[in-house]
Amino acid sequence: MPVSSNQEILDQIIRIAKKNSYKNQSNYLLSYPYFIEYFKNNEIITLENIVIGISFTYSWMPTILKTIELKNAEDILRILNNVKKGILIKETELWILKKTFNNSLVGTSKLLHFINPEQYAIWDSRVFQFLYHEKPYKYKLEQPALYLEYLQLIQNLIDETNFDIFFQLMTKSIGYQISPFRALELAFFIGE
Template identity: 60%
Template sequence: MKSLRKSNHDILIQLTNIARNFKSTEESYFLSYPYFLSYFKNLKSINLENLIIGISFTYSWMPTTLKTINLQNSKEIITLLNDVKNGELIDEKQLTTLKTAFNNSLVGTSKLLHFINPEQYAIWDSRVFRFLNNSEPHKYKLEKPKVYIEYLKLIEKLKNEKAFEAFFELMKQNVGYEITEYRALELGFFIGAKFQHKGIS
């Protein structure tokens, strides 16, 4: 992400400090998270019914309601989601297809992708953007598939840094259950934005 000012190492040092101050809560999103992952993990493949159920519970994590599901390209959408489940990385064009289907929201789409494959896809939202860019997100930037792809590449780089392991172990301990490397980083960004707002570094 071009607007990052800190090195990857410095980001991880900051995230480790954030993890030390973070304590898991009984909030619904911590409680529901492993069940959402289990739903998709236990499926052999995703069909239309699974898609409808999945995007519906995904929107319980969204500040807005699920107003539109565009299923004109349902076969293509289901194929893409199964590709994601099977470890494929989708490109900008494919991501746009999914975004268009789900409320035209990249944020909502990123959450669904993460629930399907938490090893290779991370949740993307305004707080993550704010933490990484130290600026308020404009909707056109937040909703650009290219920016999300760059975000995934950044996460891949961060998890290969030497300082990552200490952060990851600390975050798993504080969450209280197993999480993936992508989830640990995204959660660190999310919490970090809240801490920045409160003046905690």
């Protein structure tokens, strides 16, 4: 778990939200609603959606997409369609997806977020460093169990009484509606 308490994290990200304005600042903010809309407009995720989705997901990555392993296509489709329906992913399923998409939990987390931004947050080295105050070594960053703990932390923060203060500030500074999961992850990413 993070080294700071929930209240300390909220105090810190409220400061971050107060001093930043993100409107029209980057292609990440420009492309974000389109990526979300892509999966929102597809009732059922197909292999075509997966290939297109992971490809645009990697436009947000510092590395290129080298492998998409679709041998387990039936499992992958089941997992991602369950994610879209709101069924929480299991650790074993995260391992399957990670192996499928460049063996990257970071890339997988971004795809999960684009499919269901209300229950999944983006996970990367900057988020890890913000929460744990240590170097994000790959062997730590790429652990599905840690990602699931992160999702639980986000849910716990959303349930805190002063979360709404942060969320309103963040939504205002972004300039369009985002999910609470996205607001928290973006604040962690920006850090202080």
